[in-house]
Amino acid sequence: MRITIIGSGNVATHLAAAFKNAGHRIVQVYSRDAQNAALLAYHVKADPISDLTQIDTETDLFVIAIKDDAIGPVAEQLAVYDKLMVHTSGATHLFALQAYSERSGVFYPLQTFSKTREIDFRNVPLCIEAATEDIARKLAELAQTISNNVYCVDSTQRKILHLAAVFACNFPNYLYNVAQQLLAQHQLDFNLIRPLISETAAKAQTSLPASVQTGPAVRRDETTMNDHLTLLENHPDLQQLYSLLSQGIIKMDIDLHGDK
């Protein structure tokens, strides 16, 4: 397919590379920032543009991978070309595009991307939605050229998925940071804890998390929990977080195994 990438951020970068690697032609890369457009365009052998009036109409698909609140305004400008267009946002309704064109859909890669980190796109779940069945079929076909995990997910489900992703990715990463900061404050190496982070995530690949929960809360080890709260006495926000998460673990365990 001939694909135009609108955006030059993490998602735009990884999607453009995945399309290119799968043999698609990237026609243009648009970014408001000419330098960012040029950089990504260079990598995927496309033409950079920084003005939407420079759009090459010889394209099959606009992939709109920009900030959520810019999706609507940009879609409105692109609608005049009457091409298929998709956005890549977990939190944005299909309607943001459909308001301007029936030739619209969603192409949401459920992964955390960093520009400097390679990723095997074949393992990235791609969540597809479209305004019509015909477009859905077309997008699913395209998705399968870059990923082995293609799912049909409507806008309501996608919102839940995005919320779940915040709990499964953004919040754990923040907790890794809390751990790293606590260690650093006591001259301890973050490497000490990295194998634990790996193994915890690895367990969740084959088990349901509730069934492999470990730690003081699930053991109802009040002594250790109180010790930990004392260690956190200079961090009232972390104390509150510790208590809330521990209560959650106990509630989860009671739901699973009954009261102890």
Place this chain on the structure above:
Amino acid sequence: MRITIIGSGNVATHLAAAFKNAGHRIVQVYSRDAQNAALLAYHVKADPISDLTQIDTETDLFVIAIKDDAIGPVAEQLAVYDKLMVHTSGATHLFALQAYSERSGVFYPLQTFSKTREIDFRNVPLCIEAATEDIARKLAELAQTISNNVYCVDSTQRKILHLAAVFACNFPNYLYNVAQQLLAQHQLDFNLIRPLISETAAKAQTSLPASVQTGPAVRRDETTMNDHLTLLENHPDLQQLYSLLSQGIIKMDIDLHGDK
């Protein structure tokens, strides 16, 4: 070495197997529960006992891998044999043993263990502490026979390490559970989110977590955060957790990059 395992839980099981695999002789396995003692003893070709008076004195080391609050009382009983003894607890001071014998130390494997899951012990960080330098050397030597990651960590540091492990492992696992529950409530497959869990942990292996934070909070995307809080309106505890963690992420990002 000739090693006696006191306990038959997750840590006892994995440590006993690691010692056995490294060529050490497991003399006996003690558990109050005779069946648990028999099960683990069978696996590591040791004699099971369920009464501490049956201890075989032809041993070099007692490894006390039992509940934190039982460590002191058991150590008191074992002290009469005047053998080297270690506990394996992150949250317990060396003093719990040293109160009864100078031939004491700590052998804390920093990992999350489940009985049903194999683990490559060579990658498990082992944190060593001892009452004397001589014992520290002996324990470090023993530790190196089963792990490539041996650290000297005193009791104060070990408490911090244990606290950090709760943030890096127990709490993220609980958040995986929250994600899984949210998905299940909307007929969505947990597999959709598993690659994200893997990648988030994989990033932390080579980066500092603060530098790879993604999601609505670090973007200051108020619209999405408010949408998420609305989606959680039937879960006030999760709303509170969501707000607290998002505030933490924003604070972390300001500390790292300044205010946006």
